[in-house]
Amino acid sequence: MDAIRQQLKEAQQRADELEKALANPQATNTNSAPAPSSPNADVEKKRKIDLAIAKAGIKKAEKNIALLKEQGKDEAEIDASEWPKKLAEAQEKLAALENESAPAAVVEAKAEVAAPANADAEKKRKIDLAIAKAGIKKAEKNIALLKEQGKDDAEIDASEWPKKLAEAQEKLTALESNDGNSATEKNAEKSPESQSSRKPC
Incomplete structure (x- = not known):
């Protein structure tokens, strides 16, 4: 009899546990799922x-x-x-x-849309601009140092710095002119819209 009572008691406990689990199905999973880290x-x-x-x-x-x-x-x-x-x-x-320091929210929003074809080219152009400007500064600084050291124009011209200065200036001019052309093209694209929106007097 005692063995039967013990079995009945255990069966009742299991039934109670099952009822609780069915009543709160999320309770057992609340601590099991870790928060996913954002990429x-x-x-x-x-x-x-x-x-x-x-x-x-x-x-x-x-x-x-x-x-x-x-x-x-x-x-x-x-x-x-x-x-x-x-x-x-x-x-x-x-x-x-x-x-590359665009806000994460903007990056996530643009991820849903096809990236513009010129995005990589624009990023590269900005890097090239920064390098060209740094090259000009470095060349100008070194030419100034040579002058301070008492070097004449012939010796300065014989060094690499006037050539490097000219190359960096040419590169900067080319990059800036490309930027100007793209801005002109954008304005040209917008101009018909602005003209069509004007009403005749």
């Missing part, structure tokens, strides 16, 4: 880390170049070191990352 959040986090690394790289390179100048090293010796190259690389990386 955009991970991308943004990585971009911020890369930005910090690029800025730190620029500071480090500038600091070492300044130290070399304090030690009395000339421009040729500084250029022969790794720091001017590392500075340029860090500046390029920073420019690229800053051009």
Whole structure:
């Protein structure tokens, strides 16, 4: 008899547990499903880390170049070191990352729509603009340093910097003219609409 009562008691407990589970089906799953991590959040986090690394790289390179100048090293010796190259690389990386800094909400909204064909070209053009401007500044700075060192025009012309300055200026002019042409085309596309919307007097 005791064994039968024990079995009945256990059966009753199981029935009660089943009733509770059926009454609250979500109760058993509330703690089992972890919150999914947003892929955009991970991308943004990585971009911020890369930005910090690029800025730190620029500071480090500038600091070492300044130290070399304090030690009395000339421009040729500084250029022969790794720091001017590392500075340029860090500046390029920073420019690229800053051009990619679109808000996550805008990126998510545009993900549903086909990306414009000119988006990549525009991003590349901005990077090229930043590189060209940096090249002009560097060349002008080095030419000024050569003048401060008492070099005459013939010696300055014999160096690489006037050529690099001219190349960077040509590149910048070409990029800016392309930008002007695209703006003119956009205005030309808009002009018929604006004219059609005008009512005759």
